[in-house]
Amino acid sequence: MGENDLSIKLNTIVEISQLVTSSKSFYSIKDKVVDKMLNVISPKKACVNIFDRYEYKYAYLVCKDTLDYIPKLFEKDQTPQGPKIHIDIYPPYIKEAIEAKKPIYIKRLSDDPRASGELEIANKEGYIGRAVFPLISSNSVVGFMTCFLEEGEELSSTDVDFIDSVALLLGLSMEITRYNGDIDRIVKKLREAIASIAKATDELYKNKGIDSFFTMISEQVCKLTNSEASLIVVEDHDIRVNTMAKFGKIEDFSHIVEFVFKEENKQRDVKLFSKKDLPKHIVDMGITSLIFEPLKKENDVIGHLIAINSKKYYNDDLKILAIYASQIVLSLIMYINSRRIFDNKLMERDLEIVGKQQDLIMSDKHMRLDGCVAIDYYYSPSRQIGGDFCKLVRMDDSRAIVFIADVMGHGILSNYFVAMMKGVLKTLLSEELTPSNLLNRMNRILYNDLDALNLFITARIMYLDFDKNIAISSNAGHLFPLSFFRDEAGNLKYSAMQTDEGIPLGVMEDAEYEQHTYDISDVEMIALYTDGIIEAGNIDELEYGTEGLAEFLITNSDKTGEEICDMISDEMHRFTGTQYMEDDVMLVIVKREMKECD
Known part of the structure; x- marks a missing residue:
């Protein structure tokens, strides 16, 4: 050769x-x-x-x-x-x-x-x-x-x-x-899990009872883990709950529950079983695979969440179960407590105080830069306390930072992490880090607290420089922004500013986040948002979607960003046909406003 x-x-x-x-x-x-x-x-x-x-x-x-x-x-x-x-x-x-x-x-x-x-x-x-x-x-x-x-x-x-x-x-x-593919699958499953937990929790608070709540969770666990059946068993004398809910094809759950309790008592930290790992009497029942997660209140096991017979279980299925288990216990405790406290009208006062605190955390909702650029956002929690967060930071006359995040779930726990995230963000911004390094640092700081409660946060940070006409963005599992520009015929069009989805904060301690630079010379408007907008459903069970949001923004592109933000609430109510939103709604508009220059 x-x-x-x-x-x-x-x-x-x-x-x-x-x-x-x-x-x-x-x-x-x-x-x-x-x-x-x-x-x-x-x-x-x-x-x-x-x-x-x-x-x-x-x-x-x-x-x-x-x-x-x-x-x-x-x-x-x-x-x-x-x-x-x-x-x-x-x-x-x-x-x-x-x-x-x-x-x-x-x-x-x-x-x-x-x-x-x-x-x-x-x-x-x-x-x-x-x-x-x-x-x-x-x-x-x-x-x-x-x-x-x-x-x-x-x-x-x-x-x-x-x-x-x-x-x-x-x-x-x-x-x-x-x-x-695994990351995309995990992110999708995590989002679906949170949406289903929120829906089930809403049903719980609408007085449909604990049994209905557990049945909805069991059904969603089957869907997200591709299982034939699932089971929730709870026995807690402190909160006076002793119940079992199941969904799926398996008829006799008693032997399964007995097997899971025995495995839990072995303290081996093994929660995933294939056919070869299961005892013969369980396999004879037609069970070929099983995963479970204990329901823990402080250090006490008060029950189990069990999924049965998927073609193949993955480690992220265990993560999904852990999230559900954590939320089941939290929702259960908060439900029992709220039923007691609301009788005395004390919870309303406490929630009002925390809600006002959250308003103070996110008080800067409008920003103006030189060069006819305005940045505005709208936020409405689905309940008195929400889990969405936005921070606008003016760097100088032509540069700004937009940070948007969505903490899993709602309520006091989400508000706690919103407050913590604001403090971490303020500290990291003072260090003048790149967008990707900022998310890397934030993830490592928040990971232990999020992991301990099986929570996560989707987030995106975008550095905007209107002198250089560039946007630098890094993403942690958050939705893609939409950019709006004119085609050759002068019509306003849009496209998604797609990058890597990135893993949400709190999922992997050593996650590394990338950043991408965009040319925004021809971009007239950028929209950042949370899933409460695009996943809002109407009476026909259709979602609003990114197409619906884009159409709304194009239709109202002659208005200012602040005016658009003022209109999004009515648009959501129009589409859903109700005044009640199932999830927090947040919309951030970055807009070159020509009439501001006149």
């Missing part, structure tokens, strides 16, 4: 590495990677197969553009990921490569008995040799890549090493993709 040939391969590896590390999706780069690889080796045909997580029964053919005959064999097995092929259909040496986690190269199939069942397909596809390279992620095989060699083509030992390196990079790309 010539020195020039080796140099080309090394440069190709560098190019592929840059592709992999700069992309968050394996599916967006897989074909480019294979094309780059085939450009510098003699085989001109290759394909990539991947497994669904670490289930090795089926493989999905996801990269097949260089093949002619083989894809046609599996057209009837097409799925969104690609043709789904049973592992037993593949030649035995492919399974050997997967088990050994090493490449296998067969120069001539006709000389190797392991390929005897493949010769007819090989003849029709036009190859005489084949090499298979496992894709490895975190020391597990997540797929494999195959190179097909026609007559006159062969692989040198250097070629094999080169292709193996490409396979390792594809494995890394899959790990990155799945990591980002």
Whole structure:
């Protein structure tokens, strides 16, 4: 092999590495990677197969553009990921490569008995040799890549090493993709969990009783963890609650409850069980998987939240259960206490005081900068005390900072973290940190308190510089802002300022947040908001959505930001058909206001 040939391969590896590390999706780069690889080796045909997580029964053919005959064999097995092929259909040496986690190269199939069942397909596809390279992620095989060699083509030992390196990079790309997918899934589940908890808590306070509250929670747990059934058991003599609520297909819960209590008493901190971990009498009931979370009041276990029979439980399912368990206990205690206290009309006075305190925390609702820029926000809690937070900071005549956050849940606990967050933000802003470093620091400061109560906060910080016409933003699981601009015809359009979602504050102690810079030269307006607006539902169970918000803002773009903020409440009531909002409503408008310049 010539020195020039080796140099080309090394440069190709560098190019592929840059592709992999700069992309968050394996599916967006897989074909480019294979094309780059085939450009510098003699085989001109290759394909990539991947497994669904670490289930090795089926493989999905996801990269097949260089093949002619083989894809046609599996057209009837097409799925969104690609043709789904049973592992037993593949030649035995492919399974050997997967088990050994090493490449296998067969120069001539006709000389190797392991390929005897493949010769007819090989003849029709036009190859005489084949090499298979496992894709490895975190020391597990997540797929494999195959190179097909026609007559006159062969692989040198250097070629094999080169292709193996490409396979390792594809494995890394899959790990990155799945990591980002996991984060997206966790964020989505967390948001759905909070929405369902808020809805169930509302039902609790509407005097539908504890049993109705528990049944709603059980149903939502099934939905978010893909479980067939769930169960809540509570026995607390202090608050005089002894109840059980269930949702799903399992009829006899007594043996399940007994098993969970025994596991809890072992104090092993094991809360996830697959079929092999469960005792025979439980499996005989048709139960193949189970997770649970104790309901703790201070240091006492007063019950359990149990989910049963998901195809596969993940660690974030345990996190979801922990959030529900924490909120069940808090809601239960607050409900019992409120029923007692409201009889004496004391809670109304206390909530009014705390509500006024929260108004003081967020008192700066309007800001003006030179250059006809105004920043305004509207906030209305769904109850007397809310969990949304906004802070506007004027840096100088042309620069400002907008910080928006949503603490999980409502009530005194949320208000506590709103107050804590304001203090942390004030301290960190004095250190002149970048947006991403500010969120990194804030997460580490708040993590222990949030984690102890199984709470989290979504947040976004945006630095605005109207001299340079840029916005620098970092995100911790909060919703994407909307930017508004004119098209060539002069019509006002909008787009989402999409970045990484980022993990909410309080979920991962070592979370690292990124920041992104936007050109806002042509942007007339930016809207930041919380989910109370876009998830507001009407009588037809339709959500207001980002499209509804964007349409409202475009329709009223001739008004000032302050006027728009004054109108959003009536808009929400118009859409929902009620004066009561199920969630806090917050809207921040950053607007270049031309009439301010007149």
